[in-house]
Amino acid sequence: MKAILDHVGIAVQDLGTALAFYRDALGLEIEAPEEVRAQRVRAHFIPVGQSALELLEATATDSAIAKYIEKRGPGLHHITLRVPDIRGALAQLKARGVRLVDDEPRPGAEGSLVAFVHPSAAHGVLVELKEPARPLVEQPVTRLSWGHLQLTTVSDGSFRLDGGSMFGIVPRPIWEQKAPPDDRGRIVLAMRALVIEADWGRMIIDCGAGDKLDAKRTDIFGVDRTRNLDHTLAEAGVARDAIDIALPTHLHFDHFGGAVVRAAGGLAPRFHRARHVIRRGEWNDALHPHERSRGSYIREDVAPLEAAGVVDFFDDDREIEPGVRVVRACGHTAHHQVVFIESGGKTAVCAADVVPTAAHIQDLWITAFDLFPMDSFAFKQRFLREAIDREYLIFFAHDPSIAAGYIREKDGKRTVEKVI
Ligand SMILES: [Zn+2]
Numbered sequence: 001m002k003a004i005l006d007h008v009g010i011a012v013q014d015l016g017t018a019l020a021f022y023r024d025a026l027g028l029e030i031e032a033p034e035e036v037r038a039q040r041v042r043a044h045f046i047p048v049g050q051s052a053l054e055l056l057e058a059t060a061t062d063s064a065i066a067k068y069i070e071k072r073g074p075g076l077h078h079i080t081l082r083v084p085d086i087r088g089a090l091a092q093l094k095a096r097g098v099r100l101v102d103d104e105p106r107p108g109a110e111g112s113l114v115a116f117v118h119p120s121a122a123h124g125v126l127v128e129l130k131e132p133a134r135p136l137v138e139q140p141v142t143r144l145s146w147g148h149l150q151l152t153t154v155s156d157g158s159f160r161l162d163g164g165s166m167f168g169i170v171p172r173p174i175w176e177q178k179a180p181p182d183d184r185g186r187i188v189l190a191m192r193a194l195v196i197e198a199d200w201g202r203m204i205i206d207c208g209a210g211d212k213l214d215a216k217r218t219d220i221f222g223v224d225r226t227r228n229l230d231h232t233l234a235e236a237g238v239a240r241d242a243i244d245i246a247l248p249t250h251l252h253f254d255h256f257g258g259a260v261v262r263a264a265g266g267l268a269p270r271f272h273r274a275r276h277v278i279r280r281g282e283w284n285d286a287l288h289p290h291e292r293s294r295g296s297y298i299r300e301d302v303a304p305l306e307a308a309g310v311v312d313f314f315d316d317d318r319e320i321e322p323g324v325r326v327v328r329a330c331g332h333t334a335h336h337q338v339v340f341i342e343s344g345g346k347t348a349v350c351a352a353d354v355v356p357t358a359a360h361i362q363d364l365w366i367t368a369f370d371l372f373p374m375d376s377f378a379f380k381q382r383f384l385r386e387a388i389d390r391e392y393l394i395f396f397a398h399d400p401s402i403a404a405g406y407i408r409e410k411d412g413k414r415t416v417e418k419v420i
């Protein structure tokens, strides 16, 4: 296992006296404190070269740090080792009979994954393992064999949406542990698409926001397309004109805006050889939005497709091509659909905005953008049960670090086992 010392955690009783030593006497620089509300501590990081010291201050008498100080006095509390693959590290430790506090990694600060090793196994030291989140721009294009099909995740960069809106009725102290907001309250989201290669051709499911957003929207949504769909498709070895079918889960700008691009003669289909297979109800809603849905549908994302004569409409759930079928999942929009990909006895699902990130694996974690939340809830409750029981691989369109994974349930607690 390759491990780097990330930081050393020090429990302090009185921050003022601690600062008198670390900041004033040693002359080290202290970063702005970070409040970890769930653990009722405030963390002050002090960078020292490749690692850091972390001064931990209790914010309530029942916090673990307060109890630690009460029992043992202030001092060294834990060391944190940075590992590239935390699940691999835990498996290795388990195989050697090492006692762990966490069998499964849990979400830490800034999208990292963390797990504690029991101090009794580490000779009296509380050891934390940490796998830092990989920035979206570094995430590789990943290919997966799925029966007779090849699945490749590609991405159109990232954007940001209000964290509160993304998590609906979930209180902020709970969701912000899974998705820390920026100074404007927004959380980072991926815009992922999926390419399916089969003997019947190549299909792309969703295709990101594309390049048509104006400066105002680009700023509001914090769009970052420095590594976009063109780059990731090229990395995957898929040319634009190699796409035979473009299939949207729904027509929100962050999912299908990329289907139309600016071209010499005006707006044109990006995948010019492709048939665009679109549910008629969703099409009508996208072209005739009401006040509540107007923010997410952009006319110029879709209208040019019909003008170019590249759209095939359909009305009901159906098989699009062998192994690929769509199921209406009303709620987020009236005609939002999920895409089942079935081959070799295995099932994968592009769940799109029904389960936008790995944090949305609870029935009630439904975005405030959903037009019909009770319909979302009814579908989601049924779908997640099925996904867990039948072990569907779920593709998360918006999760910044997990492209696909299995939802596991143990003692009523759900987690995502990351696959890619
Ligand atoms: Zn949407």
Ligand SMILES: [Zn+2]
Pocket (backbone or CB within 6 Å): 252, 254, 255, 352, 353, 356, 398
């Ligand atoms: Zn979305």
